[in-house]
Amino acid sequence: MFIWLLPHQILLDAEGLIDHVDPVQYGLRLLVPPGSLLLETDALRPHLGPLEQETLSYRWMHPDPRMDRLQVETAAVVARAVEMKADAPAVFDRVRAMAAAVAGAAAPAPVSPGMSKSRKRPPRLTEAWFC
Numbered sequence: 001m002f003i004w005l006l007p008h009q010i011l012l013d014a015e016g017l018i019d020h021v022d023p024v025q026y027g028l029r030l031l032v033p034p035g036s037l038l039l040e041t042d043a044l045r046p047h048l049g050p051l052e053q054e055t056l057s058y059r060w061m062h063p064d065p066r067m068d069r070l071q072v073e074t075a076a077v078v079a080r081a082v083e084m085k086a087d088a089p090a091v092f093d094r095v096r097a098m099a100a101a102v103a104g105a106a107a108p109a110p111v112s113p114g115m116s117k118s119r120k121r122p123p124r125l126t127e128a129w130f131c
Contacts, residue, residue, distance in 0.1 A: 047062065089111055
């Protein structure tokens, strides 16, 4: 399936890692800087745009425009969730439902209702927007 997020979410859920992945990671876009070996691949070349000086990376478009829309929407959902200090599993459930909808699949059962509110959570950095 074209949605890479779904297999990764299954792994995070199955391995109990939902609380260990900062939700900001769900909305990050791959950066392709000058000198990247990706620039030499035939697969990327047709989707590559110009070098953006402000990000020092090449803009690229996914071959399926739904993926680009999903990334923008996911980043917005995550940004709002960070502002509201939302619980990581609730963000996970929302992003997973969005990815399923784009894939034309039924939304998976949410995991957040089954997670204890008093569970021990790993420490977080004070700034969520890191790479």
